[in-house]
Amino acid sequence: MPQEFISVISLMLVAVLCVWCFKRVNLPPILAYLMAGFLVGPAFLNLFDHPEQMHVLAEIGIVFLLFSLGLEFSLPKLVAMRHLVFGLGLGQMVLTTGAFSAIAFLFGFSLAPALIIGGMFGLSSTAIVIKQTTEMGILNTPRSQLAVSILLFQDLAVVPFLIAIPLINQPADAGIMTIVGEALAKGIVVIGFLLWAGKWLLPRVFKEIASTRTDELFVLTTIVTALLAAGLTYAMGLSLALGAFLAGMMLGESQYKHQIESDIRPFKDILMGLFFVTVGMRLETSTILPYWHIILFGTLGMLLLKVLIVRVAASIFKANKTDAWAAGFKLCQMGEFSFILASLAVTHSVLEAATASILVTIGILSMAVTPFLVHNSVRFANILTTGNQKLTATEFPDVSPPAKGHVIILGFGRVGQSAARMLGMEKIAYMAIDFDPIRVQESLLASEPIIFGDVSQKSILHNANIEYAQSVVITFDQTNKAVDAIRTIRDISETLPIIVRTRKDYHLDTLYAAGASQVVPEIQEGSLMLVSQIYHYSGVPISRILKRIQKERKQKYDHLHGVFPGETTEVSYENIDKLQFMHAITISDSAWVAGRTIHECNLDKHGVKVKKVKRAYEEINEPSGGFVVAAGDVLIISGKPRRVERAERKILDGH
Structure with missing residues (x-):
């Protein structure tokens, strides 16, 4: 060398x-x-x-x-x-x-x-x-x-x-x-x-x-x-x-x-x-x-x-x-x-x-x-300096929070600021808390009601009069930090509504378990809004659209999960166990599952569902466990990437 x-x-x-x-x-x-x-x-x-x-x-x-x-x-x-x-x-x-x-x-x-x-x-x-x-x-x-x-x-x-x-x-x-x-x-x-x-x-x-x-x-x-x-x-x-x-x-x-x-x-x-x-x-x-x-x-x-x-x-x-x-x-x-x-x-x-x-x-x-x-x-x-020209050590002036009935916004980034503007349009008082000194300084210069501090600290939340707030909105997409904030709020009040924004729905169960009242996954909600517009322009009545959206939310966005992966699909160590992939499997005459029921495949053990079966000119959505798979069928399964791979081996060779 x-x-x-x-x-x-x-x-x-x-x-x-x-x-x-x-x-x-x-x-x-x-x-x-x-x-x-x-x-x-x-x-x-x-x-x-x-x-x-x-x-x-x-x-x-x-x-x-x-x-x-x-x-x-x-x-x-x-x-x-x-x-x-x-x-x-x-x-x-x-x-x-x-x-x-x-x-x-x-x-x-x-x-x-x-x-x-x-x-x-x-x-x-x-x-x-x-x-x-x-x-x-x-x-x-x-x-x-x-x-x-x-x-x-x-x-x-x-x-x-x-x-x-x-x-x-x-x-x-x-x-x-x-x-x-x-x-x-x-x-x-x-x-x-x-x-x-x-x-x-x-x-x-x-x-x-x-x-x-x-x-x-x-x-x-x-x-x-x-x-x-x-x-x-x-x-x-x-x-x-x-x-x-x-x-x-x-x-x-x-x-x-x-x-x-x-x-x-x-x-x-x-x-x-x-x-x-x-x-x-x-x-x-x-x-x-x-x-x-x-x-x-x-x-x-x-x-x-x-x-x-x-x-x-x-x-x-x-x-x-x-x-x-x-x-x-x-x-x-x-x-x-x-x-x-x-x-x-x-x-x-x-x-x-x-x-x-x-x-x-x-x-x-x-x-x-x-x-x-x-x-x-x-x-x-x-x-x-002598005289009265001394400066205060803190760079953030004290801001008095509303006395009661206000919304506390934790995190004043893009989503937090959008929420604040919409609240302002309805004359609903709000108080924001953020840990970014630059953002707080800029917001204070624009006369926004905001204080600097860690949202998981009780003293900071008390400074925002959380005891008299009507709700709390967590707008940042950091699950661990959000969980800490929820638990701190729940120590103060067990009944205060807590609305949490998250980008994806990977951590819905974790956030609800911590005490969140409502979790709003940004990507899934965006998809719902898009679909609602498509329904509207396709002539579906408004009442039916609203029922469909409410049902999807109650089912935790089940129909919005799973994608067919492509060449540009990013799979990393961090997200491989969070992604939901869909995969189509063509059943040949020699496939193990041919002639057997879906229940016999025991796919639940692998955390995989059969979303659809295509047979000749018909499609069966979410078939029951007693459905018998035949040669020539195409099974569309859904689950986490590694589990989909194991389920495919089970379907084709029985192991």
Whole structure:
């Protein structure tokens, strides 16, 4: 087996283990990839004799990372928040870059490297901050919106650095103004062309590709578009990442944005991970250990100074003091694009590898403490704030439930919200409970009566005045969780009606046994509604339709069970014992069952029923046990997949 293959497999194994371990302690995957690179690099395992050979794939990873950033970059949001973005965001970036550039200059760096270092410290982690605030359900709070506006400007601020870094070490005899002028001219030409292509050419290309309905072609076109845009800017003497960002930004305004995001996500995640692995491979203990005190004090100093700068920038634009402090604690880390700038700076000999290694280590440490800082940002902000501008620790305001006669909706997803709207049309009061912080935050902003909490907790149900409710509706399709909620409700009240929605009827008996008053299987009820419409347009009287539907419900949807499996029927380990298959068996002269009754087959033992027998020109539905099977008959049996197989063997050979 080739050594290179073993090295790659080892790298992937280390990466998987690192991501798993970091996820267990709630740290972002970026840190895991950096750690994996550190472990397989020269400092420890030294798996690659020529690690620079991986940098080509890493650069492609940067291309897809910037392309996806462009897709997510929202021009309408930028315009809507322009006062904060170009006010507070610009102020933070200028002050932070200036402050850290001055510090770097005092430490002996020349002007150009000092500015790059300042830019690296000026950026924050969009991925970590947005993910953390979204999971906490605080993305729409004023303090988080301050942070988002700064992050939006930082995303824009990356572009000038991507243009400038390749130009810094150009020959001096050409003159700095000439170099900058040429770069600006090239940038204008490239941006103009990509704007034109994004508005007129790419939509037509993707429309034609989408019309072919070929997934592979759509994915391939997306990849080629990103790489062509990156190649164009590179050919003009600019960075690969700039072209990818611009192409993504253009396609981000098209109708194909979400499909493109979905298609490139696997490539982006894998290649982006590879990029951060290569960054981690550049970390060397021989470089880091002698400077541990600089790294430690540098990390603490950066965190404190960035919090203070955000607070100062926010005060200039008269933002709420406590919101400003809280936003500062959210944004005081170094960003993932700082690593990209460090990588480009080393590639173009703007920074030495040892310097970049120290800066990246500071960035890693700052990212490691970010989840803790975001989670406690309000508490820290309140400590630093005097007066009555303090914030409450909870992100969800108290909502008073109706006094009595209301419906409690457990789960406020698609079904729960639909039920709420229909209840509202009849002026029936309701109270919703949901465990998704984002959904609760959005619903509260829309003035919906909802509280955050676990529906299986008695205290949460008491907060919704369950003692005085007229009914409870469980709308989520999670049987175990629903059973827990039903049992908790039954401990409070034995008579309160509980209506449970489930997607399929696999767990009807379980839910009824737990104490549900009515279980509504979504798929079966949908089929009944469809059939009722067919009956109606076929001239069946309404009264007869209603009787048929009621009878089917009482019989637990017996006639809706069982399907003839096909090539596309999905059978998995989880559902093989829940599916109901139908199977047609032709009875030959030599079949064991020929001349015997259905009762003699003892199919009940196998949990299988004979639904129908086809004989010559007649059909016998649900034949009795005394029915004698003859050669030439076709038996249609129904049951679980494995039991159908056993029943067929019994019918044909008697075993």
